[in-house]
Amino acid sequence: MYLLPVTERTPIPYEEALARIVAHVPPPKPVEVPLAEAAGRVFLDTLVADFSLPPFRRAGADGFALRSRDVEKASPDRPVRLRIVAELAAGRTYDAPLGAGEAVRLMTGTAFPEGADTLLRLEDGEVEGDTLVVRRPLPPGRDVFEAGEDIRQGEVLLRPGDFLTPGAISVLATFGRTRVRVGRRPRIGILVTGDELLAPDEPLVLGKIRESNSFMLGAQVAMLGMGAHVYGVVPDERELLYARVRSALEEVDVLITTGGVAVGDYDLIPETFRRVGGEILFDRLAFRPGQLTTVAHVDGRMLFGLSGNPGAAFVGFYIFVRPYVLAYMGLSPERALHPRVPAVLEEAIPGRRRLPVYARGCYRWEGGRIVARTLGPDSSSYLSTLVRANALLYLPAGEDLPAGTEVETVLLDVAPH
Template identity: 40%
Template sequence: MVEKRTPMQVKDAVAAVLQHAGSLASEKVPLEDSYGRILAEPLTATSAVPPFDRSPYDGYAIRSADSAGASGTSRVTFRVIDHIGAGEVSHKRLNAFEAIRIMTGAQLPEGADAVVMFEQTVEEGDTFTLRKPFEKLENVSLQGEDVAKDEVVIESGNVINPGTIALLATFGYSQPTVAKLPTVGILSTGTELLGVEDALEPGKIRNSNGPMIMAQLKRMGIACKMYGMSIDNLEESYQAVKKAAQETDCLITTGGVSVGDFDFLPAIYERLGAKVLFNKVAMRPGSVTTVAVADGRFLFGLSGNPSACFTGFELFVRPALLQMMGAQKPFVPHTTALLAEDFEKANPFTRFIRAVYDGEEVRPAGFNKSNAVSSIARGNALIVLPGGSRGFQKGDRVDVLLLGVEEGAAKWMN
């Protein structure tokens, strides 16, 4: 007798997972190790940016009023009384028709309210002339024009990207506070599994899901514990899962969630007293994907089929881990694109098809069954085709999940 399972819609399944994602603690890390981590407190400006009125160009600081009436036929002459490099401060104050030579980024001297670029002058000895009037604050970068002191520049929950690093450095945060990384374990089930270094044997295949998930976690900046491969025996599997679940915030298993004679995970979840959020999702591949929660810890039961496993990770594990870290953007990035070829086969379940997205069009990346491996590597996106009775045609605008687009483009822009 086969157990009947009621499929949950993908969107509802994702929401169910997020509802159960608790919060991890925070920690301080050195700035140079903080790239890719998630800010656990707001990034507040400890000073204005710029911290003082400064020159955006190499040129001369002047009093704008002195340039009034300047023209090609009536040039105004200024006398240069000082010279400031970036990082230096002039101790002189400008009087009428005086100027101070100033470099990009240097603080404007007392009395000056405009900057003349070198290209706008004719220099002669320690004087120069101008042929046009300058407005008050022309060519001046004003204190605080980018960021005001005490402003919250980046909210908590944002990923620390290279720009965030620049801001943290600007404000002197040498030890920013970030969300702790979750402790994640991977346990691959299946007596058919060999290690990567093993020679093939009849009926067996090498474990590809474990290393793949390790890389999916690494893409998120998260390390993991590998629990190796468990054998398909209920008691031993139960003990292995129980131990791994106790040692992690989130245990990912592959295989063992279907209705086969050695699919022990449903029984294990029951023995653990885990709450099963769903054990069937209206999606292909990966309809058997199961997510359970025990003692506040996640148990992700991904399919043993590589494509299904890959998709299950990105749809459910990724947002759960990001939410645990307090991320403001827990979902897989997505866009829409034009389908580059027909996809006639109708399916009641939402399909996720590994695909190549080129910035405009999206095309299936090849052999497309749940047990496919090659297309996972060849693609940089997943086409999303909602479940329903009709197929899809070339030129239809479809949803696309972006997973690998960051690798780069083969061509420059048109």
């Protein structure tokens, strides 16, 4: 009589698993891209303002530049008449200082003439030939932007590790950066295992199901603005799997597999990861779904062996692959983590959890807070909850969670942002 040979695995908390992954993120690899392709990338340089903004005193509206002291006694009955000495199109300048009794017509953004200190808006302007009639006083500084009031020369605007938002792209253009140094994106591969898997265009037969994980994971990668190479379905054959993983590793920085992680002897991923030279970072989690998630590191590349269950693979991507990919691009680990926000449980969840869980759920806003609930009976193999969920609720192990408990919640990308 003997026990089946079951690999000894030590479960670790998911926070520890994440820490081990983050510790193996290589330094970002700089690539130079045209500014027009830089949105959504991570900046690796420092952007210092090499001039002030506005670079010169500029008009904040279309109208007339004048000297406030010339019109300080103006009134509807006793208007002041100023001579319009120039009319400037956008981008033109008036190069002489403005004299007493003079005005210059100009447009929003035009350099303000020396000597002028305020602006009469075009729609308030009353013109007779080349004379401007002003019927009220104007305080100095009205609709005038001082040089440097927005940004001062020498100011640091972007730092290494900053995510390039549309606002960041705007300052890069303004400061003349037509090409920018950003972190290279990892090349990502997806490989699914399992003899029970059919392609989506194959007819169903008893005992088999259609393969959906490569599509789901490809979609998760696409939602990060990236692409992935899909290596397709590999049967549960030791040598074939080894050959496929080894050759995929010559082409990618991140290889995501699904299936083949369970403790049965047909489950080959941990062994394969070792055979390709991988150092196993963990092969068991004290966390659900995805208890048998196996992650290995080999020469600056990362192998994510996710569960074959769609729910577990989905969560595994979100909590492990995503932060790694974003940190690989140059985001700091703190910013690369999936953000969790507090939500108020709107149902009681009885304490039957041996392990902490990411439960699929739904959230909505109510009274200034996020309220959330789980989607009822669930399993990591279910697709129905995967398609309906807009949140993952972090439920700690053990204790009952009464309605009203605050739980940390991941809000999922259910619509574009």
